[in-house]
Amino acid sequence: RGFELPGLxxxxxxxxxxxxxxxxxxxxxxxxRSCSLSLATGTGKSWRSLFHLLKDCTD
Incomplete structure (x- = not known):
């Protein structure tokens, strides 16, 4: 819904x-992915997939 309602x-x-x-x-x-785009727009921070976290923790 965030793509349709930016105020949301x-x-x-x-x-x-x-x-x-x-x-x-x-x-x-x-x-x-859609949440990461909205969160990045709303917070100005980088958001990545949980799979990146899993990979980072197991390397």
Missing amino acids: VQSATKDVGPAMQNAQCTEGYTNA
Whole structure:
């Protein structure tokens, strides 16, 4: 729905960016590509697939 209603993304992610900043997170992980696009737009942070996290943890 965020692609059709950009205000929805802004509203839904308004607290995520500051929370990431407070936690000193530089990127996030998600399981859906469409969510990563919306989250990146709403937070200004990089979002990657959970599979990247799994790979990073097992290397």
